[in-house]
Amino acid sequence: MRRGLEIGLIALVTVCGFLLTGRMSRHALNSEPALTADSFQIIPVRIHLFRTSSAPAIHTSLSREDIERIMRKTNAIWHRAGIHFWQESVVEEKPYRVPFPRSVSEVPLNFLNALPQPANRTGRMFHVYFVGSMSINGLHMGNDAIYVQQGAELVKMPGGIDEPLPRVVAHELGHGLGLPHRQDRINLMSSGTTGTGLNAQEIELARKTARSLPFSLSAAEFLEHTRMLDQTAQRKAVVSRLQSLLDLPGSSPLKQRAREMLQSL
Ligand SMILES: [Zn+2]
Numbered sequence: 001m002r003r004g005l006e007i008g009l010i011a012l013v014t015v016c017g018f019l020l021t022g023r024m025s026r027h028a029l030n031s032e033p034a035l036t037a038d039s040f041q042i043i044p045v046r047i048h049l050f051r052t053s054s055a056p057a058i059h060t061s062l063s064r065e066d067i068e069r070i071m072r073k074t075n076a077i078w079h080r081a082g083i084h085f086w087q088e089s090v091v092e093e094k095p096y097r098v099p100f101p102r103s104v105s106e107v108p109l110n111f112l113n114a115l116p117q118p119a120n121r122t123g124r125m126f127h128v129y130f131v132g133s134m135s136i137n138g139l140h141m142g143n144d145a146i147y148v149q150q151g152a153e154l155v156k157m158p159g160g161i162d163e164p165l166p167r168v169v170a171h172e173l174g175h176g177l178g179l180p181h182r183q184d185r186i187n188l189m190s191s192g193t194t195g196t197g198l199n200a201q202e203i204e205l206a207r208k209t210a211r212s213l214p215f216s217l218s219a220a221e222f223l224e225h226t227r228m229l230d231q232t233a234q235r236k237a238v239v240s241r242l243q244s245l246l247d248l249p250g251s252s253p254l255k256q257r258a259r260e261m262l263q264s265l
Contacts, residue, residue, distance in 0.1 A: 035249075038253075039082050045128060047087060047089070048090075048093055048120065049091070050129065050131055051094060056132060056133075058131055061132075067087070070166045070169060071085065071169070078170060080198060081206050093117045107131050112139065125215055126173065127143070138168040154168075160186070161196050178205050222245065223257060231265065
């Protein structure tokens with residue numbers, strides 16, 4: 001029920017976002033503090049791609065290469081807040097249940113949660129599901145139930161991002177980090193625009209939320225957890241984790257340790 005209510009509220013706020021013109025706070029893009037790799041929070045995220053030949057509205061044709069690019073751009077937005085999303089894995093999965101006609105052109109929002117395979121879900125990370133088509137660009141129904149439609153469309157803003165999907169993913173992850181919608185059209189949390197700005201208050205709140213998530217680690221903790229893994233049996237995860245640390249901006253002793261560890265594998 002709560003999720004149903006959330007859909008209603010999100011829809012209402014989205015509609016309001018289009019109807020009202022908010023004040024433009026131009027300082028938003030210039031207020032990011034300088035962050036070093038050591039001050040980053042790392043949050044694991046699993047990406048799910050629905051594959052089905054019998055339900056075009058559910059099926060997404062996005063490739064793993066598309067996801068690499070999308071997540072690189074999503075991270076470029078969130079790096080300004082000292083937050084990095086580690087792409088734990090990309091899972092291609094069949095829809096678990098399809099309790100609506102497979103011929104529909106858009107997945108009904110109230111049935112989205114029927115689609116994920118329970119076995120591919122864990123409470124230890126964010127989960128982003130790409131679907132072929134639905135009536136809105138994206139929906140955050142919980143940190144394990146973030147939905148993004150492949151055909152997302154956004155209103156272009158000056159200085160905005162060059163493609164919709166990373167912005168929609170970053171926006172929905174923003175909800176996961178406790179951020180509400182904003183009217184400022186160049187802001188990441190405005191509805192339906194290419195804006196990617198974050199102001200100082202949003203950065204502070206997102207970082208505070210990130211630190212409170214049980215599966216979010218500081219970069220140093222993330223490196224330490226990586227060191228504890230079985231370097232042979234879990235080699236793929238180790239490499240992915242170390243490369244993720246190397247993706248953090250700037251240079252730092254922590255990144256140097258990650259680089260040395262990667263070279264020694
Ligand atoms: Zn939203």
